[in-house]
Amino acid sequence: MRRRLFALLVGVGDSLLFGVVMLTLRSQVSATTVALVFVIPVVAGVVFGGLLTGLMSTVTSALVFDYWFLRPYGTLSIGTTQNWVALLVYVVVVLLVARVVTALKVARLEVRRGGDGMRRVFELSELLVQDRSTSDLLRTIVHAVQTVFNIPGVSLLVLEDDRLKIAASIGEPLSLEELRQLDPQSGVPMTIRSAAVSTSGLRTVALSASSRPIGILVFRDVPMSVTDQAILVTFANDAALALERTQLREQAMRTKFLEEVDHLRQALMGAVSHDLRTPLATIKVASSTLSNRANVLSEKDAHELHELIEIEADRLTRLVTNLLDMTRIEAGVLEIHPAPVPAGDLVTEATGVIASSLKGRRLRLEISESLPFAYVDHLLITQVLVNLLDNALRHSPIDGAITVRCELRDTALILSVSDEGPGVAPEDREVIFNRFEQFNTGGRAGLGLTIAKTFVEAHDEKIWCDDAPGGGARFSFSMPSHRVPAPAS
Amino acid sequence: MAHVLVVDDDRSLLRALRLGLQSEGHEVTTVETGEQGLAQTALLAPDVVVLDIGLPDIDGLTVCHRIREWSDVPIIILSATGEENRKVAALDGGANDYVTKPFSMAELEARIRVVVRNRATELPESESEISCGPLTIDLVHHDVQLEGSDVALTSKEFEVLAFLARHTGRTCTHQMILNAVWGAGYTKEAQYIHAYVHRLRQKLNDEDGLMLRTIPGIGYSLACVDVTG
Numbered sequence: 001m002r003r004r005l006f007a008l009l010v011g012v013g014d015s016l017l018f019g020v021v022m023l024t025l026r027s028q029v030s031a032t033t034v035a036l037v038f039v040i041p042v043v044a045g046v047v048f049g050g051l052l053t054g055l056m057s058t059v060t061s062a063l064v065f066d067y068w069f070l071r072p073y074g075t076l077s078i079g080t081t082q083n084w085v086a087l088l089v090y091v092v093v094v095l096l097v098a099r100v101v102t103a104l105k106v107a108r109l110e111v112r113r114g115g116d117g118m119r120r121v122f123e124l125s126e127l128l129v130q131d132r133s134t135s136d137l138l139r140t141i142v143h144a145v146q147t148v149f150n151i152p153g154v155s156l157l158v159l160e161d162d163r164l165k166i167a168a169s170i171g172e173p174l175s176l177e178e179l180r181q182l183d184p185q186s187g188v189p190m191t192i193r194s195a196a197v198s199t200s201g202l203r204t205v206a207l208s209a210s211s212r213p214i215g216i217l218v219f220r221d222v223p224m225s226v227t228d229q230a231i232l233v234t235f236a237n238d239a240a241l242a243l244e245r246t247q248l249r250e251q252a253m254r255t256k257f258l259e260e261v262d263h264l265r266q267a268l269m270g271a272v273s274h275d276l277r278t279p280l281a282t283i284k285v286a287s288s289t290l291s292n293r294a295n296v297l298s299e300k301d302a303h304e305l306h307e308l309i310e311i312e313a314d315r316l317t318r319l320v321t322n323l324l325d326m327t328r329i330e331a332g333v334l335e336i337h338p339a340p341v342p343a344g345d346l347v348t349e350a351t352g353v354i355a356s357s358l359k360g361r362r363l364r365l366e367i368s369e370s371l372p373f374a375y376v377d378h379l380l381i382t383q384v385l386v387n388l389l390d391n392a393l394r395h396s397p398i399d400g401a402i403t404v405r406c407e408l409r410d411t412a413l414i415l416s417v418s419d420e421g422p423g424v425a426p427e428d429r430e431v432i433f434n435r436f437e438q439f440n441t442g443g444r445a446g447l448g449l450t451i452a453k454t455f456v457e458a459h460d461e462k463i464w465c466d467d468a469p470g471g472g473a474r475f476s477f478s479m480p481s482h483r484v485p486a487p488a489s
Numbered sequence: 490m491a492h493v494l495v496v497d498d499d500r501s502l503l504r505a506l507r508l509g510l511q512s513e514g515h516e517v518t519t520v521e522t523g524e525q526g527l528a529q530t531a532l533l534a535p536d537v538v539v540l541d542i543g544l545p546d547i548d549g550l551t552v553c554h555r556i557r558e559w560s561d562v563p564i565i566i567l568s569a570t571g572e573e574n575r576k577v578a579a580l581d582g583g584a585n586d587y588v589t590k591p592f593s594m595a596e597l598e599a600r601i602r603v604v605v606r607n608r609a610t611e612l613p614e615s616e617s618e619i620s621c622g623p624l625t626i627d628l629v630h631h632d633v634q635l636e637g638s639d640v641a642l643t644s645k646e647f648e649v650l651a652f653l654a655r656h657t658g659r660t661c662t663h664q665m666i667l668n669a670v671w672g673a674g675y676t677k678e679a680q681y682i683h684a685y686v687h688r689l690r691q692k693l694n695d696e697d698g699l700m701l702r703t704i705p706g707i708g709y710s711l712a713c714v715d716v717t718g
Contacts, residue, residue: 282502
């Protein structure tokens with residue numbers, strides 16, 4: 001109202017101003033020239049103030065023109081026919097000009113508004129083309145709708161197991177009652193079209209791609225221009241496509257991951273099968289010989305066969321325990337319980353476990369008494385050592401020595417097992433710990449080293465393989481050391 | 490009794506096999522690597538080689554191929570993998586038979602007996618007639634008789650049967666049969682053989698496959714048993 005009054009005042013004011021200025025020049029210029037000059041306040045009024053100012057300006061300048069510039073001066077009488085014509089021409093021209101200028105102004109405004117809309121659509125679609133995770137994208141969508149359309153609260157619902165679930169929301173949340181209304185199971189009919197407004201005052205915008213519903217944008221209705229509605233629908237379509245694309249990409253990644261897991265599992269199964277079957281083969285050959293050929297076996301041979309059965313049964317038991325522990329570690333169920341333990345104790349315990357296999361073999365121990373304690377889970381690390389010893393036994397000549405050495409490097413204890421076997425080629429030193437992965441391509445599998453690696457890494461320590469000083473392979477791993485305070489003297 | 494060379498990298502199994510085979514009366518030599526296996530096969534000329542498929546130095550399949558370059562000593566593969574394709578590859582590569590770990594001494598002994606016997610009685614290519622249980626196969630005239638009465642076979646059916654008969658008791662892989670009957674260009678057409686074996690079984694009254702035995706996923710073998718009862 002106040003704006004309109006101001007527009008009227010400007011319309012009157014600018015014409016009066018021109019009238020006063022032209023009055024000083026009345027003796028030098030003709031009435032026609034003055035009429036031409038009065039086009040200026042009218043056009044200026046239309047351009048700056050709008051049609052109302054223009055009209056007001058037209059009327060005022062017509063009166064001013066008549067009163068001051070048409071003889072007889074100082075009256076509103078028009079006088080001669082010529083004056084009538086002049087006034088009429090002036091009014092018609094000025095009205096036409098006002099009309100054209102107003103139309104131009106409206107058109108320019110429309111263009112600006114359209115450009116504004118375009119810019120918003122552009123900004124919104126920019127948000128959608130970026131590489132994001134599904135959850136991130138969902139948040140971006142609701143945030144964009146909230147800020148761009150200035151809506152207090154926006155929620156994005158997706159259909160999961162025939163029920164609508166809130167996938168993302170921002171600002172004022174939907175009430176339980178409103179959610180219930182939206183739920184397809186509620187029985188309340190609801191239109192989910194492009195930007196439909198339901199009876200309860202909620203505006204719902206469907207997100208669908210490839211003719212498939214992806215989700216619904218929901219917010220309490222606010223007044224929206226037709227352009228804004230169009231922008232919202234365009235954005236919803238873009239958002240649906242972006243969501244679909246992200247979901248598909250995540251699905252593809254998941255499938256690829258599952259394939260890899262499957263491949264690993266198969267390799268592991270193959271390796272487990274190999275490692276279980278090898279000791280079983282010995283047990284079966286030995287036991288079937290014992291039961292079928294007892295009459296021809298010497299006592300010594302029978303004893304050796306019994307011994308073999310025991311050794312291999314122990315190996316099987318260890319393997320099964322190891323596999324279970326490895327599975328528990330990988331599932332995050334098995335906890336490491338580190339405690340200070342002398343390296344010598346670990347070695348004694350490990351050699352005790354495979355005493356039967358070590359019988360008749362040469363074992364050299366190089367472990368100083370003065371070393372600090374290792375701070376490890378002693379059951380798991382004993383197992384690592386057993387596996388390394390087992391590996392050394394199997395790969396060194398029957399009369400070859402096996403050396404177990406422990407030394408301190410900085411603050412870490414390095415425990416190593418060396419054999420006098422053929423050694424490991426440099427290119428195999430990494431893969432040897434994942435040997436089972438190459439299982440399908442042939443060659444030997446062996447879970448012992450893989451298990452050792454898992455147990456060592458569960459301590460955040462390292463295991464590696466290099467050449468033993470006198471030839472053969474050397475497997476080493478690190479352990480954190482633990483200084484036990486010397487007893488007070 | 491035979492001289493058996495055992496090639497395996499598992500020392501426990503070697504010890505058990507040595508004692509087991511000795512108790513059966515065999516002479517036994519054991520080695521732990523493929524190279525040693527090749528060397529001992531050449532040096533000792535064993536009657537049979539028992540060869541593990543996964544060896545530390547050279548793959549068992551390669552050892553098999555290399556032995557076959559100069560020797561027809563029977564080879565029995567020890568396979569721990571349970572994987573059909575590796576067994577097939579070993580049989581294609583010239584192995585005579587295989588056992589899957591774990592196996593009993595009796596099982597291995599039976600295989601050894603068969604391959605040693607087959608080698609002793611293996612027919613030279615020039616032999617004109619093979620008898621196998623109720624079957625008589627005349628290789629010259631392409632005649633087959635079942636208990637004295639003629640069986641009409643097409644030429645491909647005859648060739649499949651004749652090939653299996655020349656290797657009686659031995660597992661013949663699909664590849665071996667395809668090579669011998671259809672030629673070297675055929676590698677994947679195992680279904681041809683299935684069709685021919687099916688027809689042969691009908692014509693030889695062997696629907697249960699007691700004579701023409703299926704070794705699933707690997708091939709066929711001909712057993713000289715009397716199925717006519």
